Amino acid sequence: MKDLTPAKSDLNPIEIASRDEIASVQLARMKWSLNHAYTNVPHYKKAFDEAGVHPDDLKTLSDLSKFPFTVKQDLRNNYPFGMFAVPRERVQRIHASSGTTGQPTVVGYTAKDLENWGEVVARSLRAAGMRPGDMLHNAYGYGLFTGGLGIHLGADALGLTTIPISGGMTQRQVRLIEDFGAKGITVTPSYCLSILDEYAEQGLAPKKSPLEVGIFGAEPWTNAMRREIEDAFDMHAVDIYGLSEVIGPGVSMECVETKDGLHIWEDHFYPEIINPETGDVCEDGELGELVFTSLTKEAFPIIRYRTRDLTRLLPGTARSMRRMEKVTGRTDDMIILRGVNVFPTQIEEQLMTVPSLAPHFQIELTKGDRMDQMTIHTEPAKAGIVAESTAQAGAEELARKIKASIGITAKVLAGKVGNVPRSQGKAVRLIDNRPKD
Numbered sequence: 463m464k465d466l467t468p469a470k471s472d473l474n475p476i477e478i479a480s481r482d483e484i485a486s487v488q489l490a491r492m493k494w495s496l497n498h499a500y501t502n503v504p505h506y507k508k509a510f511d512e513a514g515v516h517p518d519d520l521k522t523l524s525d526l527s528k529f530p531f532t533v534k535q536d537l538r539n540n541y542p543f544g545m546f547a548v549p550r551e552r553v554q555r556i557h558a559s560s561g562t563t564g565q566p567t568v569v570g571y572t573a574k575d576l577e578n579w580g581e582v583v584a585r586s587l588r589a590a591g592m593r594p595g596d597m598l599h600n601a602y603g604y605g606l607f608t609g610g611l612g613i614h615l616g617a618d619a620l621g622l623t624t625i626p627i628s629g630g631m632t633q634r635q636v637r638l639i640e641d642f643g644a645k646g647i648t649v650t651p652s653y654c655l656s657i658l659d660e661y662a663e664q665g666l667a668p669k670k671s672p673l674e675v676g677i678f679g680a681e682p683w684t685n686a687m688r689r690e691i692e693d694a695f696d697m698h699a700v701d702i703y704g705l706s707e708v709i710g711p712g713v714s715m716e717c718v719e720t721k722d723g724l725h726i727w728e729d730h731f732y733p734e735i736i737n738p739e740t741g742d743v744c745e746d747g748e749l750g751e752l753v754f755t756s757l758t759k760e761a762f763p764i765i766r767y768r769t770r771d772l773t774r775l776l777p778g779t780a781r782s783m784r785r786m787e788k789v790t791g792r793t794d795d796m797i798i799l800r801g802v803n804v805f806p807t808q809i810e811e812q813l814m815t816v817p818s819l820a821p822h823f824q825i826e827l828t829k830g831d832r833m834d835q836m837t838i839h840t841e842p843a844k845a846g847i848v849a850e851s852t853a854q855a856g857a858e859e860l861a862r863k864i865k866a867s868i869g870i871t872a873k874v875l876a877g878k879v880g881n882v883p884r885s886q887g888k889a890v891r892l893i894d895n896r897p898k899d
């Protein structure tokens with residue numbers, strides 16, 4: 463793999479500024495953001511008043527803990543445009559969550575917001591090793607989802623040549639990567655695995671592909687998956703994180719030279735970790751729920767938004783800005799099986815250690831005689847090469863590993879190749895077939 467470390471002189475100076483400098487930018491911007499939300503969004507005025515706090519009460523960054531949280535339900539209650547802090551005419555772009563679990567969440571951006579978004583995504587792409595003039599194959603979905611268009615903004619800001627291919631039509635993805643010679647690919651890690659399968663299908667060697675870096679996010683993935691993908695394509699694999707409510711992709715980014723967690727672009731997004739049960743703010747280093755406050759957003763300021771993502775905050779390394787550890791999962795994705803908490807990423811980690819099984823998986827929950835049962839659907843590795851009996855032995859090995867490392871009994875099935883549904887975006891890791899009562 464090539465060394466893709468960016469030159470220090472190419473970075474935005476704030477990325478490597480002193481902590482004091484960063485804190486002073488944060489404090490000034492946080493005061494502005496709280497005032498902006500309070501003055502222009504009725505929801506925030508009401509919530510702050512009810513909590514007995516006023517933006518002027520913020521004297522230091524830690525005073526933020528006096529302010530109330532914002533949760534997804536607040537956004538739903540204000541559907542569609544009630545959380546906007548500028549007249550609708552000043553909103554140049556709208557994105558929305560898919561709304562599969564309820565009403566869609568709508569977010570908006572002014573011209574300045576789009577410029578800032580482009581800047582943080584450009585920083586992220588540069589941190590991944592992309593340089594002006596490089597070619598980017600952008601396979602995140604274009605549309606209401608922030609992935610495709612968000613990455614596109616940053617690619618334009620950095621001066622890349624962008625292939626706006628979006629998700630799907632996997633044969634064509636492979637063809638264009640090969641014919642055009644993209645250096646970078648932006649895609650969900652699960653869809654990258656489908657692209658990898660397609661390389662095998664077409665008899666092409668992924669190691670010989672022009673790709674030098676994959677920029678993976680929009681869903682949790684493990685370091686074990688990183689090794690799998692890096693090895694298969696002989697390219698770097700780095701993590702990009704974000705969520706629509708905070709801006710979209712580009713809230714935080716892993717640096718290609720260290721691959722040690724994701725630097726949060728703290729001059730735009732202020733992070734806190736809280737105990738999800740008590741709401742108390744945790745110390746850096748403690749595992750908890752990630753909470754964000756936007757510092758510069760005009761159209762859709764967001765104050766202490768509970769992301770439901772679990773991680774911890776760590777000091778800066780390649781950049782001065784703090785890092786977040788790779789996300790373990792969302793509080794809503796946590797499975798409680800007979801009293802044991804399990805995240806799909808823990809299953810992924812174990813699956814990657816069984817060579818006879820492919821990296822695709824899906825977890826199904828059912829009700830057994832009395833207790834909940836977990837079945838993990840997997841497939842033989844390397845279509846047609848690994849015998850079914852070998853894969854079945856691999857499935858049993860995986861069940862033993864899961865028992866030993868996580869402490870739960872799961873049934874592991876190695877079905878036929880293609881049995882596990884393939885994603886073209888975010889993978890669906892969990893199917894809950896337990897009766898609803």
Ligand code: DLL
Pocket residue numbers: 559602607608609610678679680681682683701702703704705706707710711712769771789792
């Ligand atoms: O997924 C934005 C995005 C697009 C990020 C492309 C990175 C790349 P939403 O659809 O609003 O936005 O979903 C946000 O996805 O709260 C996390 O639970 C999850 N997520 C996003 N990035 C990561 C990541 C986009 N790198 C939700 N690791 C977030 C783990 C991630 N989970």
